[in-house]
Amino acid sequence: MWRAAAGCAGHVADSLPRPGERVAVVGCGTSWFVAMSYAAAREQRGLGVTDAFAGSEFPAGREYDRVIAISRSGTTTEIIEVLSAVAGRPTTLITAVGDGPAAAAASEVVELSFADERSVVQTRFATSTLALLRADLGDDVDELARQAERALRESVDDLLDAEQVTFIGRGAAVGISCEAALKTREAAQFWAESYPAMDYRHGPIAIAQPGRLVWSFGETPDGLAAEVARTGARFVHHDLDPLAGLVVAQRFALALARERGLDPDRPRSLARSVILA
Template identity: 55%
Template sequence: MESQPNCWRRAAEEATGFGAALPQRGERVAVSGCGTSWFMAQAYAALREAAGQGETDAFAASEFPASRAESYDRVVTVTRSGTTTEVLGLLGELRDRTRTVALTADPATPVMDAADHVAVLDHADERSVVQTRFATSALAFLRAGLEQHGPLPAKAVTDAAADAEFALAGPLPGSALEAEQWTFLGRGWAYGLALEAALKMREAAGAWTEAYPSMEYRHGPIAITGPGRCVWLFGEPPEGLADEVARVGGALVSEATDGRGLDPMADLVRAQRLAVAVAEERGFDPDQPRNLTRSVVLDGSAAAGS
């Protein structure tokens, strides 16, 4: 986790050299992946649309609407291992139908031949089953690609990296460390990061976590909040939300109001740290969680049904 700021800076430099293989302004784009990679795809898609660079959809690889393939100018996939069955199957379906780009950490895998263009972020590979630095480096790479076409409604990747150094050095919120349940919220591109934070807590610590768009919190999820339970907000809080959390006895964690206003991707680093801390407190190995493997590779029958 601690290597992320430097990984992001390097990913941003590599994106500059990748050039025209990345989505261009005005193109209609889809982004896809599985698990953590899908959540990074959601964050990127929302950020690209918010920047006015073109319509962008995000799909779990197993749920990509193949009938829509020709309507996209480019499809971007993310797979750390380069072996994920659903991603490779999607790229096979898209071959000769639309341009494809893949981001991976391992150049010695089948994805190298499955996509038209492949960006290899091998410097961000990791041994842990649970993704941290590859996922955020992939998002940093894609964000830097957007920066080449104009300003974003977010900090520059280099500034986000500086925020990540701050997030790694500071103490974790006591209310989050002591909680029994965590609800993560985000709006716009930060919603994908909220989903990823909740996944990290479930994967590493077997924790009870949920994630929602910030404005949806009061439409039901607030019912679970109470004393000893934490609401972690990525980005700016909607008006009145902090008061609502306080009214029901929950603890609010929000860098937008409590700290220096971290870039949401840097705030995700704090959530990663929280997942490790809670896992270790419970006697779990956060790198080797139960029931999970580094890559999901399905046999023929399982893949056909996915």
């Protein structure tokens, strides 16, 4: 999926942000966390101001050169409302369904129909969208895919007796940590939190104790692993790009759900898309 998404990048480059453009990226739930990760990565590369918003919190009066909206289903009410509010400005929808109402409201559409999925819980569409966006930033997605293949072989069995997990990251990995926690809550109804790694010391570390996990994506701040060890909590880190590391967390959530007798594809109280009357 990631290699296919990267292969699309050259064909849709005119629909994606150009260097120097001031960009807003909007999404809901998982798509918001993808937006967060991309926004941080684009700014870190010096390509222009890039803000990420939950669809309901988008400041419609703020000026941007382009608004990127992410919606797997293309039917999410808040995303349609954002695109309608900025009608007349350059907008791009990234979706798995190119003929939905959100597509009708966008000036340009990037369709990743091959990455759609039956599960209510997003995994492959979200990560494929981020692979596409990172390819557009110039990242080597084939290397990311090789790391994902490694992630599929990482054992998670020895983590399943944990009673709680906190995911942390810096920069583009903050959005990844939020998404990992969401996957764990959605699929396994499990207590999972997420924080910027540097901010973790400012309060959240108080819940660390034996039987709990602190799971770090990407570069870990100096001394933090030792501080976590002193609490008795287990520090988890994989030598992988955070996007590939997310695959390990997805598999952790899946294994937890199965161990608890839950259906990870159809969690309680969730639907594929939130459509408001």
